[in-house]
Amino acid sequence: MTIIEKAPAKINLSLDVLRKRKNDEYHDVEMIMTTIDLADRLEFISLEEDKIEISLESRYVPNDERNLAYKAAKVFKNRFNIKKGVHIKIDKNIPVSAGLGGGSTDAAAVIRGLNRLWELDMQLQELGNVAAQCGSDTSFSLYGNTAMAKGYGEIIERLPPPPPCWVVLAKPDIGVSTRTIFERVNVEELSHPNNKALIEALNNQDFQGICHYIGNSLEPITCKLHPEVIQIKETMKQLGSPGVLMSGTGPTVYSLVQQHQKAKQIYNGMRGFCNEVYLVRLLG
Structure with a gap:
């Protein structure tokens, strides 16, 4: 079997x-x-x-x-x-x-x-x-x-799922250890995302609100160790992504995009910047 x-x-x-x-x-x-x-x-x-x-x-x-x-x-x-x-x-x-x-x-x-x-x-x-x-x-x-x-x-x-959209993922040619990042955490120095506002945006199916309130308190730590993450974020924003964030402890950065044509443009733009780039849909 x-x-x-x-x-x-x-x-x-x-x-x-x-x-x-x-x-x-x-x-x-x-x-x-x-x-x-x-x-x-x-x-x-x-x-x-x-x-x-x-x-x-x-x-x-x-x-x-x-x-x-x-x-x-x-x-x-x-x-x-x-x-x-x-x-x-x-x-x-x-x-x-x-x-x-x-x-x-x-x-x-x-x-x-x-x-x-x-x-x-x-x-x-x-x-x-x-x-x-x-x-x-x-x-x-x-x-x-x-x-x-x-x-x-x-x-x-x-929680309710986000409204349907495309996700562009870009991973630089490095790996990041979760343990390494958390060993550098000083909670008093962290910025904290507004989870209450993000949940409200999810409840209202407010795509722009979701893009505004996504946040990752570990992002500055990973970016300090791996400046490539900052470069990927800035490139995605320059390509017109409405919502950009590093996932987890990184180093993958994602872009949320509602229009497939726009998502494809960002995907193509990032392929010239990173070896590992993906264009996928949300499941959640």
Whole structure:
């Protein structure tokens, strides 16, 4: 029996860091995220032998315990006392270390896929308990669509999706470590996006309002380390993008555009500037 799961990437409409937690290594955050039509594909085959196998063709992604998909499978098996094994084949389309949640969405796809593969019929809330142990973005990726993630990312509140639009993604030829960025966070020095106004714009399906209120408190930290991000943002704005923001800890920058012709112009303009450029739709 073979199961297929799609694992869509996410973009941050906002990312706010509130405080450093006292009881663990995480920060309390408020992140508004939505999914986009750029996805990895995962294939699951049940094994009689009690082991986890990961196969993928990527020199940047490990196929052992360091892979979040492996970790999710291990946590899932322990949680539900599964003695069978699984072979997971991952077809990577989402850029690695890009701020698009590629590892987290793979982990979420593993949780959904194993629930189907072994016919456990676990409800979303129960699966969410597994996701909470597999990285700060995994809970959102499990729920998908558009949502606010609070705590260290494990508390999910559903939100209305943005109005239909195109998303242009541009990633410079660098990878960014989430840990490296958060190690440099001084909460007192951060600027904070207006999440209340952004949620109101989502509720009103106000595209211009959404473009105005998107924000990322970590952007200045990443930009200081990687000035390429600033150059990409400025180029997108010069090309006429109404809404431009770095996603996650970066380095990918996205542009929200309602008109396909305009989105195509920005896409073409960025292709001369970056090697990795994508033109996709929102899913959330």
